[in-house]
Amino acid sequence: MKKLVAYFSAGGNTAKTAGALAEAAGAELYEIKPAVPYTREDLDWMNKQSRSSLEMSDKSSRPALADRSADIADCGTIYVGFPIWWYIAPTIVNTFLESYDFSGKRIILFATSGSSGFGDTVKYLAPSAPGASFSEGIVNPDAAGIRALADM
DSSP states (O other), X not given: OEEEEEEOOSSSHHHHHHHHHHHXXXXXXXXXXXXXXXXXXXXXXXXXXXXXXXXXXOTTOOOOBSOOOOOOTTEEEEEEEEEOBTTBXXXXXXXXHXXXXXXXXXEEEEEEOSSXXXXXXXXXXXXXXXXXXXXXXXXXXXXXXXXXXXXX
């Protein structure tokens, strides 16, 4: 079965990690892109009225995707990566998961974060991919962590 690394990256850190993981795991790479790209102002978490703050304060928020072209059909394992926002995955990751049928798929999470772990990430992501199994991978994996994720 094929593997896929799907990731959302706001500042580039998660993109670098995803690229390294895809290479180590022999997986295809897919970027989860918002239909409307985030600006620096949108990502200002100190501003309670910024786009990211408003999305994260509304757990039902589902930012639109730029496309729905991830090829998951023949994938048994899908790595899903993102920056940690407010101790969970950004809601665009829920949009991605709700856009495909992940039944019977294994989803391994990885994340980048300035200060926190996965928090309640699985609790908020699992309902968006019914029938999938979730595993917390590694937050801020170094080279050894990338190899460990690839072997999961």
